[in-house]
Amino acid sequence: MKPAKTLLVAALAALTTFCAQAQSEPGLTDKTIKIGMFGPLSGNSITYGFDVINAAKMYYDKINKEGGVNGRKIELVIEDDRCNANDLLAAVKKLVEQDKVFMLNGGGCSAAVVGAREYIDRMKVPLVMQAASGDGALYPPSRYIFGALSISQYAVGGSMVEFATQNLKAKKIGYINHDDAYGSWNLEAAKFQAKKNGVNLSVESINPTLTDVTAPMLKLRAANPDVLLILTYDRPASLLIKKAHELGFNKPIVIAVNGTSDTKQLAANVGNKDAFKNVYTQGLLADVPGGAKLKWVYDMYKQYYPDLAAQPGHPTTYMPEGVTPAMVIVDALKKIGPDVTREKLADALAHTNLDTGITAGPIVFTPTDHAGQKSAIYMKFDGERETLLPGVYSSSWTYTPSAK
Amino acid sequence: MTLSDIWLFLQQGLLSGLVTGSVYALLAIAIVAIFKTTDVPNFGQGEIFMIAGYVALSLLLIAGWPYAVVIPVTVVVLAVGSALFQRVVMERVTHSKGVGPQLVIATLGLAYMLKGLVRQTGLGDTPRSLPSLVSNDPVIIGDAFLTRLDVAIFVASIVAMGLIYLMFNHTRIGKAMRAVGMNPRAAQIVGIRLSRIRMLVWAMAGVISALAALLITPKILITPDIAHIAILAYAAAIVGGFTSLPGAVLGGLIIGIVENLVGLFISTNAIAVAPFLAILVTLIVRPQGILGGKPQVKKV
Numbered sequence: 001m002k003p004a005k006t007l008l009v010a011a012l013a014a015l016t017t018f019c020a021q022a023q024s025e026p027g028l029t030d031k032t033i034k035i036g037m038f039g040p041l042s043g044n045s046i047t048y049g050f051d052v053i054n055a056a057k058m059y060y061d062k063i064n065k066e067g068g069v070n071g072r073k074i075e076l077v078i079e080d081d082r083c084n085a086n087d088l089l090a091a092v093k094k095l096v097e098q099d100k101v102f103m104l105n106g107g108g109c110s111a112a113v114v115g116a117r118e119y120i121d122r123m124k125v126p127l128v129m130q131a132a133s134g135d136g137a138l139y140p141p142s143r144y145i146f147g148a149l150s151i152s153q154y155a156v157g158g159s160m161v162e163f164a165t166q167n168l169k170a171k172k173i174g175y176i177n178h179d180d181a182y183g184s185w186n187l188e189a190a191k192f193q194a195k196k197n198g199v200n201l202s203v204e205s206i207n208p209t210l211t212d213v214t215a216p217m218l219k220l221r222a223a224n225p226d227v228l229l230i231l232t233y234d235r236p237a238s239l240l241i242k243k244a245h246e247l248g249f250n251k252p253i254v255i256a257v258n259g260t261s262d263t264k265q266l267a268a269n270v271g272n273k274d275a276f277k278n279v280y281t282q283g284l285l286a287d288v289p290g291g292a293k294l295k296w297v298y299d300m301y302k303q304y305y306p307d308l309a310a311q312p313g314h315p316t317t318y319m320p321e322g323v324t325p326a327m328v329i330v331d332a333l334k335k336i337g338p339d340v341t342r343e344k345l346a347d348a349l350a351h352t353n354l355d356t357g358i359t360a361g362p363i364v365f366t367p368t369d370h371a372g373q374k375s376a377i378y379m380k381f382d383g384e385r386e387t388l389l390p391g392v393y394s395s396s397w398t399y400t401p402s403a404k
Numbered sequence: 405m406t407l408s409d410i411w412l413f414l415q416q417g418l419l420s421g422l423v424t425g426s427v428y429a430l431l432a433i434a435i436v437a438i439f440k441t442t443d444v445p446n447f448g449q450g451e452i453f454m455i456a457g458y459v460a461l462s463l464l465l466i467a468g469w470p471y472a473v474v475i476p477v478t479v480v481v482l483a484v485g486s487a488l489f490q491r492v493v494m495e496r497v498t499h500s501k502g503v504g505p506q507l508v509i510a511t512l513g514l515a516y517m518l519k520g521l522v523r524q525t526g527l528g529d530t531p532r533s534l535p536s537l538v539s540n541d542p543v544i545i546g547d548a549f550l551t552r553l554d555v556a557i558f559v560a561s562i563v564a565m566g567l568i569y570l571m572f573n574h575t576r577i578g579k580a581m582r583a584v585g586m587n588p589r590a591a592q593i594v595g596i597r598l599s600r601i602r603m604l605v606w607a608m609a610g611v612i613s614a615l616a617a618l619l620i621t622p623k624i625l626i627t628p629d630i631a632h633i634a635i636l637a638y639a640a641a642i643v644g645g646f647t648s649l650p651g652a653v654l655g656g657l658i659i660g661i662v663e664n665l666v667g668l669f670i671s672t673n674a675i676a677v678a679p680f681l682a683i684l685v686t687l688i689v690r691p692q693g694i695l696g697g698k699p700q701v702k703k704v
Contacts, residue, residue, distance in 0.1 A: 044523055044529050045529075179673050179676075204672045205672060205673050206672050206673070206675065207673075207675065207676035209629065209632050209676065210675060210676065211424060211620075211624045211630075211633060211636075212420060212424045212624070212660075212663060212664065212675075214416060214417075214420040214664060214667075215417070215420075215663075215664050215666075215667025215668045215672055215675060216667065216672040218412075218413065218416055218668065219667075219668065219672065222405070222409050222412075234530065234531050235531035235625050235627055238531060238533075238625055239624065239625065242540075246540060246542065246549065246551055247549060248549075261530075262530055265530055265531070265532065268532075268533060269531060269532065269533040269625055271533060271535070271536065271540070271622075272540065
């Protein structure tokens with residue numbers, strides 16, 4: 001066989017192999033790549049899904065207008081999971097088995113998304129979560145699941161202690177969290193950070209349904225901490241700030257992101273501006289909502305959804321959290337090149353280090369840690385306005401299999 | 405923990421416990437009153453309390469009505485709504501030879517319906533507060549610290565309990581309610597209309613729930629899940645005696661104090677468990693409750 005002919009046969013064989021490989025991967029053609037998206041689009045938790053998915057849609061649309069990823073346009077199939085574990089699993093199964101998507105990008109509710117872990121592992125379909133922190137699905141790491149692109153609960157606790165130590169110069173920290181899985185996760189990292197920073201931690205764990213917070217607040221006041229960290233949900237956080245003020249506790253109070261979904265309502269619930277004289281809030285994005293660093297995201301939202309943007313309550317606080325995972329997915333797909341498979345995508349995602357400019361810190365995935373974001377910013381909250389403080393505070397806690 | 409801490413914790417635990425306990429006591433009275441006259445434990449009591457909070461919240465913040473109008477309107481809405489539920493649902497279940505479990509399921513249905521209703525209003529699960537009628541200025545008693553709102557909650561609850569006591573002992577309707585509670589068949593024979601009295605008892609439970617919600621929601625905030633407070637009222641009723649109205653009051657105060665003392669002296673983790681522990685201890689030591697009288701045996 002002549003060399004030219006040999007070369008042609010080899011090229012044809014390579015092309016055939018590539019085409020066969022591309023077609024053997026579900027949801028993949030030469031021109032398109034199908035992504036299954038899911039999140040709460042109805043029900044009480046719609047805020048964690050509706051605008052988050054809108055944000056992802058607008059970003060993928062922008063990528064498609066720019067020519068797609070390695071020549072492939074992104075097609076989306078979207079399902080409503082209602083923030084419910086059963087509905088979420090049904091949505092994921094439909095996307096994988098009926099719609100035959102290449103990969104998954106979704107999940108706004110941590111507890112619900114954890115329920116799909118076993119199925120996703122079995123089907124070997126890469127999943128990049130949206131607003132969910134999903135610690136329960138990330139530790140121990142699964143090859144195919146990536147999340148906490150906003151932040152993990154572990155990192156929430158570690159970052160809070162880091163801020164109290166470095167910025168507020170606390171030596172003794174009061175720490176109040178919930179006695180549920182979230183609470184145990186953030187406390188584990190907080191203890192690690194406190195030990196690393198050489199500070200003392202006084203912990204009170206409460207049930208999320210508690211109606212009277214006198215006991216925990218009085219005990220924490222008696223412990224005389226330099227700073228009080230509140231890592232509870234919205235209602236207990238409001239009650240604790242109110243009670244702290246009533247009991248004359250005037251040291252700095254820092255509220256974690258778990259309790260600040262609506263700072264305006266928080267101030268209304270506390271009902272006394274004086275209670276906010278020394279209060280700080282934690283944030284996960286690179287800037288305060290609507291700040292200069294995030295302007296492009298909010299502008300893009302207004303451009304894509306002018307009618308929605310004109311309505312009160314839109315975009316929701318969580319909206320930018322839909323863009324970050326989409327950026328991570330596009331980045332990984334671009335790195336792989338045209339010869340893309342689910343296994344290659346899982347590998348590429350596991351070596352992500354991307355500063356999206358949206359979140360407080362970069363998104364870093366490694367083969368042993370699939371929780372992407374571990375940093376937070378902090379604001380001074382006076383009951384009306386949040387003022388950004390300089391610096392980003394990161395959790396140092398890392399997952400060690402032997403610890404589990 | 406120093407001695408002064410222990411002394412402070414004791415005083416604060418007792419006083420704060422009395423405040424929250426007085427509201428548990430009010431709700432326990434509503435539960436016991438319905439149970440005594442209908443033989444049905446009302447598992448929708450928490451949701452009736454919760455919906456009262458949302459009715460007041462909607463009238464105040466959305467309709468913009470003043471408190472002077474909101475309070476009577478909320479009380480009337482809850483009284484009428486509760487009475488209608490007894491008349492339209494419970495009475496029909498009873499007439500169609502419904503047995504106890506069916507009546508209990510009906511109250512559970514009411515609970516789910518009310519919770520679903522609130523979530524359909526768009527108010528969602530965001531915790532909200534009723535503006536307080538009384539300031540949060542401090543009131544120091546001994547070493548302990550309360551607010552004027554706390555004192556107002558306690559005083560108003562005690563006044564409400566006093567009025568309920570007077571109604572049961574000094575009005576014809578109250579005496580008729582007691583008669584139905586003691587022996588419905590005998591009460592019927594002497595001319596008391598059971599369905600009317602039961603409607604009135606449900607209406608009274610609605611009024612009590614409205615009062616409890618108006619009193620405590622400025623302190624504890626309101627969400628659709630706040631109905632869990634009824635579990636504490638159930639604990640109060642069981643500890644005090646499920647068939648005794650004074651027992652319900654005593655039980656409410658005990659549960660409020662136990663919650664605080666357990667949180668202060670044992671662990672804040674244990675606060676949520678304390679009422680259930682109190683139920684278990686009561687059922688083992690004195691199953692009829694502290695003021696439940698002699699254990700009752702029903703012929704079947």
